Amino acid sequence: MADNKEILDERALLKKYLGQYYSARNKKKQLESRLQTFRQDMIGTKGMQYSPVPHSQTNSVGDGPASMVIRAMEIEEQIESQKEQMAATMLNVMKLMDFLPVDSTERLILEYRHIDCLSWKQVCKAMHMTRTPCNEHYNAGIDKLLEYKKVKKILEEFEAEQNPSTT
Structure with missing residues:
Protein backbone atom coordinates (compact mmCIF):
# COMPACT_ATOMS: atom_id res chain seq x y z
CA MET A 1 0.00 0.00 0.00
CA ALA A 2 2.87 2.38 0.82
CA ASP A 3 4.43 1.70 -2.59
CA ASN A 4 1.16 2.60 -4.31
CA LYS A 5 0.95 5.87 -2.35
CA GLU A 6 4.59 6.62 -3.19
CA ILE A 7 3.92 6.05 -6.90
CA LEU A 8 0.86 8.31 -6.76
CA ASP A 9 2.90 11.00 -4.98
CA GLU A 10 5.65 10.76 -7.61
CA ARG A 11 3.07 11.03 -10.39
CA ALA A 12 1.48 14.08 -8.77
CA LEU A 13 4.89 15.71 -8.34
CA LEU A 14 5.81 15.01 -11.97
CA LYS A 15 2.50 16.47 -13.17
CA LYS A 16 3.13 19.55 -11.03
CA TYR A 17 6.62 19.86 -12.51
CA LEU A 18 5.26 19.53 -16.04
CA GLY A 19 2.56 22.10 -15.23
CA GLN A 20 5.11 24.82 -14.44
CA TYR A 21 5.04 26.22 -17.96
CA TYR A 22 1.24 26.33 -18.01
CA SER A 23 1.24 28.24 -14.70
CA ALA A 24 3.93 30.66 -15.89
CA ARG A 25 2.03 31.28 -19.12
CA ASN A 26 -1.21 32.00 -17.24
CA LYS A 27 0.62 34.38 -14.89
CA LYS A 28 1.98 36.29 -17.91
CA LYS A 29 -1.51 36.54 -19.40
CA GLN A 30 -2.82 37.82 -16.08
CA LEU A 31 -0.12 40.50 -15.93
CA GLU A 32 -0.78 41.55 -19.54
CA SER A 33 -4.48 41.85 -18.77
CA ARG A 34 -3.70 43.93 -15.69
CA LEU A 35 -1.44 46.21 -17.75
CA GLN A 36 -4.13 46.67 -20.38
CA THR A 37 -6.64 47.61 -17.69
CA PHE A 38 -4.20 50.11 -16.20
CA ARG A 39 -3.56 51.68 -19.58
CA GLN A 40 -7.30 52.04 -20.18
CA ASP A 41 -7.69 53.66 -16.77
CA MET A 42 -4.83 56.05 -17.55
CA ILE A 43 -6.59 57.35 -20.66
CA GLY A 44 -9.37 58.84 -18.54
CA THR A 45 -7.09 60.13 -15.78
CA LYS A 46 -6.61 63.89 -15.60
CA GLY A 47 -3.93 65.91 -13.84
CA MET A 48 -6.29 68.34 -12.11
CA GLN A 49 -8.81 67.39 -9.46
CA TYR A 50 -11.92 69.53 -9.00
CA SER A 51 -14.25 69.23 -6.07
CA PRO A 52 -17.92 70.19 -6.22
CA VAL A 53 -17.83 71.03 -2.52
CA PRO A 54 -17.72 74.82 -1.89
CA HIS A 55 -14.71 76.38 -0.14
CA SER A 56 -12.43 73.55 -1.05
CA GLN A 57 -9.15 73.75 -2.87
CA THR A 58 -10.23 73.33 -6.48
CA ASN A 59 -6.95 73.35 -8.32
CA SER A 60 -5.01 70.69 -6.45
CA VAL A 61 -2.76 68.77 -8.78
CA GLY A 62 -3.09 65.04 -8.24
CA ASP A 63 -0.27 62.55 -8.47
CA GLY A 64 -2.64 59.95 -9.90
CA PRO A 65 -1.27 59.94 -13.46
CA ALA A 66 2.36 59.83 -12.33
CA SER A 67 1.76 56.94 -9.96
CA MET A 68 -0.25 55.16 -12.66
CA VAL A 69 2.66 55.46 -15.12
CA ILE A 70 5.06 54.10 -12.51
CA ARG A 71 2.67 51.23 -11.75
CA ALA A 72 2.37 50.43 -15.47
CA MET A 73 6.17 50.34 -15.73
CA GLU A 74 6.33 47.96 -12.76
CA ILE A 75 3.82 45.65 -14.42
CA GLU A 76 5.82 45.76 -17.67
CA GLU A 77 8.92 44.71 -15.69
CA GLN A 78 6.95 41.86 -14.12
CA ILE A 79 5.82 40.75 -17.59
CA GLU A 80 9.43 40.68 -18.83
CA SER A 81 10.47 38.71 -15.77
CA GLN A 82 7.57 36.32 -16.34
CA LYS A 83 8.62 35.84 -19.98
CA GLU A 84 12.08 34.79 -18.78
CA ASP A 98 13.41 14.22 -24.30
CA PHE A 99 13.47 11.04 -22.20
CA LEU A 100 10.51 9.72 -24.21
CA PRO A 101 10.89 8.43 -27.80
CA VAL A 102 10.39 11.25 -30.32
CA ASP A 103 7.64 9.49 -32.27
CA SER A 104 5.74 8.02 -29.31
CA THR A 105 2.07 8.73 -28.71
CA GLU A 106 2.82 9.28 -25.03
CA ARG A 107 5.30 12.06 -25.78
CA LEU A 108 2.94 13.72 -28.24
CA ILE A 109 0.10 13.78 -25.72
CA LEU A 110 2.39 15.10 -22.97
CA GLU A 111 3.64 17.83 -25.32
CA TYR A 112 0.10 18.80 -26.29
CA ARG A 113 -0.86 19.09 -22.62
CA HIS A 114 2.23 20.66 -21.08
CA ILE A 115 3.95 22.60 -23.87
CA ASP A 116 1.09 23.55 -26.18
CA CYS A 117 -1.22 23.87 -23.13
CA LEU A 118 -4.17 22.26 -24.89
CA SER A 119 -7.30 21.22 -23.03
CA TRP A 120 -8.13 17.52 -22.90
CA LYS A 121 -10.85 18.09 -25.47
CA GLN A 122 -8.31 19.66 -27.85
CA VAL A 123 -5.79 16.86 -27.20
CA CYS A 124 -8.40 14.21 -27.98
CA LYS A 125 -9.33 16.00 -31.19
CA ALA A 126 -5.69 16.37 -32.28
CA MET A 127 -4.95 12.71 -31.51
CA HIS A 128 -8.22 11.42 -33.03
CA MET A 129 -8.92 9.50 -29.83
CA THR A 130 -11.47 9.53 -27.07
CA ARG A 131 -10.56 10.69 -23.58
CA THR A 132 -9.88 7.23 -22.13
CA PRO A 133 -7.12 6.17 -24.56
CA CYS A 134 -5.60 9.65 -24.32
CA ASN A 135 -5.49 9.35 -20.52
CA GLU A 136 -4.01 5.86 -20.78
CA HIS A 137 -1.22 7.10 -23.06
CA TYR A 138 -0.69 10.15 -20.85
CA ASN A 139 -0.37 8.02 -17.71
CA ALA A 140 1.89 5.56 -19.56
CA GLY A 141 4.13 8.50 -20.50
CA ILE A 142 4.18 9.70 -16.89
CA ASP A 143 5.06 6.19 -15.67
CA LYS A 144 7.76 5.84 -18.33
CA LEU A 145 9.35 9.13 -17.25
CA LEU A 146 9.34 7.97 -13.63
CA GLU A 147 11.45 4.94 -14.61
CA TYR A 148 14.47 7.18 -15.22
CA LYS A 149 16.77 7.96 -12.30
CA LYS A 150 17.63 11.35 -13.80
CA VAL A 151 13.93 12.31 -13.86
CA LYS A 152 13.55 11.25 -10.22
CA LYS A 153 16.61 13.32 -9.30
CA ILE A 154 15.15 16.37 -11.08
CA LEU A 155 11.87 15.85 -9.22
CA GLU A 156 13.67 15.58 -5.87
CA GLU A 157 15.38 18.91 -6.54
CA PHE A 158 12.07 20.43 -7.61
CA GLU A 159 10.35 19.16 -4.47
CA ALA A 160 13.16 20.59 -2.32
CA GLU A 161 12.65 23.99 -4.01
CA GLN A 162 8.89 23.80 -3.45
CA ASN A 163 9.18 22.80 0.22
CA PRO A 164 12.38 24.41 1.57
CA SER A 165 11.32 23.87 5.21
CA THR A 166 11.35 20.06 4.89
CA THR A 167 15.09 19.84 4.14
Whole structure:
Protein backbone atom coordinates (compact mmCIF):
# COMPACT_ATOMS: atom_id res chain seq x y z
CA MET A 1 0.00 0.00 0.00
CA ALA A 2 2.87 2.38 0.82
CA ASP A 3 4.43 1.70 -2.59
CA ASN A 4 1.16 2.60 -4.31
CA LYS A 5 0.95 5.87 -2.35
CA GLU A 6 4.59 6.62 -3.19
CA ILE A 7 3.92 6.05 -6.90
CA LEU A 8 0.86 8.31 -6.76
CA ASP A 9 2.90 11.00 -4.98
CA GLU A 10 5.65 10.76 -7.61
CA ARG A 11 3.07 11.03 -10.39
CA ALA A 12 1.48 14.08 -8.77
CA LEU A 13 4.89 15.71 -8.34
CA LEU A 14 5.81 15.01 -11.97
CA LYS A 15 2.50 16.47 -13.17
CA LYS A 16 3.13 19.55 -11.03
CA TYR A 17 6.62 19.86 -12.51
CA LEU A 18 5.26 19.53 -16.04
CA GLY A 19 2.56 22.10 -15.23
CA GLN A 20 5.11 24.82 -14.44
CA TYR A 21 5.04 26.22 -17.96
CA TYR A 22 1.24 26.33 -18.01
CA SER A 23 1.24 28.24 -14.70
CA ALA A 24 3.93 30.66 -15.89
CA ARG A 25 2.03 31.28 -19.12
CA ASN A 26 -1.21 32.00 -17.24
CA LYS A 27 0.62 34.38 -14.89
CA LYS A 28 1.98 36.29 -17.91
CA LYS A 29 -1.51 36.54 -19.40
CA GLN A 30 -2.82 37.82 -16.08
CA LEU A 31 -0.12 40.50 -15.93
CA GLU A 32 -0.78 41.55 -19.54
CA SER A 33 -4.48 41.85 -18.77
CA ARG A 34 -3.70 43.93 -15.69
CA LEU A 35 -1.44 46.21 -17.75
CA GLN A 36 -4.13 46.67 -20.38
CA THR A 37 -6.64 47.61 -17.69
CA PHE A 38 -4.20 50.11 -16.20
CA ARG A 39 -3.56 51.68 -19.58
CA GLN A 40 -7.30 52.04 -20.18
CA ASP A 41 -7.69 53.66 -16.77
CA MET A 42 -4.83 56.05 -17.55
CA ILE A 43 -6.59 57.35 -20.66
CA GLY A 44 -9.37 58.84 -18.54
CA THR A 45 -7.09 60.13 -15.78
CA LYS A 46 -6.61 63.89 -15.60
CA GLY A 47 -3.93 65.91 -13.84
CA MET A 48 -6.29 68.34 -12.11
CA GLN A 49 -8.81 67.39 -9.46
CA TYR A 50 -11.92 69.53 -9.00
CA SER A 51 -14.25 69.23 -6.07
CA PRO A 52 -17.92 70.19 -6.22
CA VAL A 53 -17.83 71.03 -2.52
CA PRO A 54 -17.72 74.82 -1.89
CA HIS A 55 -14.71 76.38 -0.14
CA SER A 56 -12.43 73.55 -1.05
CA GLN A 57 -9.15 73.75 -2.87
CA THR A 58 -10.23 73.33 -6.48
CA ASN A 59 -6.95 73.35 -8.32
CA SER A 60 -5.01 70.69 -6.45
CA VAL A 61 -2.76 68.77 -8.78
CA GLY A 62 -3.09 65.04 -8.24
CA ASP A 63 -0.27 62.55 -8.47
CA GLY A 64 -2.64 59.95 -9.90
CA PRO A 65 -1.27 59.94 -13.46
CA ALA A 66 2.36 59.83 -12.33
CA SER A 67 1.76 56.94 -9.96
CA MET A 68 -0.25 55.16 -12.66
CA VAL A 69 2.66 55.46 -15.12
CA ILE A 70 5.06 54.10 -12.51
CA ARG A 71 2.67 51.23 -11.75
CA ALA A 72 2.37 50.43 -15.47
CA MET A 73 6.17 50.34 -15.73
CA GLU A 74 6.33 47.96 -12.76
CA ILE A 75 3.82 45.65 -14.42
CA GLU A 76 5.82 45.76 -17.67
CA GLU A 77 8.92 44.71 -15.69
CA GLN A 78 6.95 41.86 -14.12
CA ILE A 79 5.82 40.75 -17.59
CA GLU A 80 9.43 40.68 -18.83
CA SER A 81 10.47 38.71 -15.77
CA GLN A 82 7.57 36.32 -16.34
CA LYS A 83 8.62 35.84 -19.98
CA GLU A 84 12.08 34.79 -18.78
CA GLN A 85 10.51 32.39 -16.29
CA MET A 86 8.27 30.97 -19.04
CA ALA A 87 11.28 30.29 -21.25
CA ALA A 88 13.14 28.59 -18.41
CA THR A 89 10.18 26.41 -17.42
CA MET A 90 9.53 25.44 -21.04
CA LEU A 91 13.14 24.30 -21.36
CA ASN A 92 12.81 22.30 -18.13
CA VAL A 93 9.65 20.59 -19.38
CA MET A 94 11.19 19.89 -22.78
CA LYS A 95 14.27 18.33 -21.14
CA LEU A 96 11.99 15.82 -19.44
CA MET A 97 10.10 15.14 -22.67
CA ASP A 98 13.41 14.22 -24.30
CA PHE A 99 13.47 11.04 -22.20
CA LEU A 100 10.51 9.72 -24.21
CA PRO A 101 10.89 8.43 -27.80
CA VAL A 102 10.39 11.25 -30.32
CA ASP A 103 7.64 9.49 -32.27
CA SER A 104 5.74 8.02 -29.31
CA THR A 105 2.07 8.73 -28.71
CA GLU A 106 2.82 9.28 -25.03
CA ARG A 107 5.30 12.06 -25.78
CA LEU A 108 2.94 13.72 -28.24
CA ILE A 109 0.10 13.78 -25.72
CA LEU A 110 2.39 15.10 -22.97
CA GLU A 111 3.64 17.83 -25.32
CA TYR A 112 0.10 18.80 -26.29
CA ARG A 113 -0.86 19.09 -22.62
CA HIS A 114 2.23 20.66 -21.08
CA ILE A 115 3.95 22.60 -23.87
CA ASP A 116 1.09 23.55 -26.18
CA CYS A 117 -1.22 23.87 -23.13
CA LEU A 118 -4.17 22.26 -24.89
CA SER A 119 -7.30 21.22 -23.03
CA TRP A 120 -8.13 17.52 -22.90
CA LYS A 121 -10.85 18.09 -25.47
CA GLN A 122 -8.31 19.66 -27.85
CA VAL A 123 -5.79 16.86 -27.20
CA CYS A 124 -8.40 14.21 -27.98
CA LYS A 125 -9.33 16.00 -31.19
CA ALA A 126 -5.69 16.37 -32.28
CA MET A 127 -4.95 12.71 -31.51
CA HIS A 128 -8.22 11.42 -33.03
CA MET A 129 -8.92 9.50 -29.83
CA THR A 130 -11.47 9.53 -27.07
CA ARG A 131 -10.56 10.69 -23.58
CA THR A 132 -9.88 7.23 -22.13
CA PRO A 133 -7.12 6.17 -24.56
CA CYS A 134 -5.60 9.65 -24.32
CA ASN A 135 -5.49 9.35 -20.52
CA GLU A 136 -4.01 5.86 -20.78
CA HIS A 137 -1.22 7.10 -23.06
CA TYR A 138 -0.69 10.15 -20.85
CA ASN A 139 -0.37 8.02 -17.71
CA ALA A 140 1.89 5.56 -19.56
CA GLY A 141 4.13 8.50 -20.50
CA ILE A 142 4.18 9.70 -16.89
CA ASP A 143 5.06 6.19 -15.67
CA LYS A 144 7.76 5.84 -18.33
CA LEU A 145 9.35 9.13 -17.25
CA LEU A 146 9.34 7.97 -13.63
CA GLU A 147 11.45 4.94 -14.61
CA TYR A 148 14.47 7.18 -15.22
CA LYS A 149 16.77 7.96 -12.30
CA LYS A 150 17.63 11.35 -13.80
CA VAL A 151 13.93 12.31 -13.86
CA LYS A 152 13.55 11.25 -10.22
CA LYS A 153 16.61 13.32 -9.30
CA ILE A 154 15.15 16.37 -11.08
CA LEU A 155 11.87 15.85 -9.22
CA GLU A 156 13.67 15.58 -5.87
CA GLU A 157 15.38 18.91 -6.54
CA PHE A 158 12.07 20.43 -7.61
CA GLU A 159 10.35 19.16 -4.47
CA ALA A 160 13.16 20.59 -2.32
CA GLU A 161 12.65 23.99 -4.01
CA GLN A 162 8.89 23.80 -3.45
CA ASN A 163 9.18 22.80 0.22
CA PRO A 164 12.38 24.41 1.57
CA SER A 165 11.32 23.87 5.21
CA THR A 166 11.35 20.06 4.89
CA THR A 167 15.09 19.84 4.14
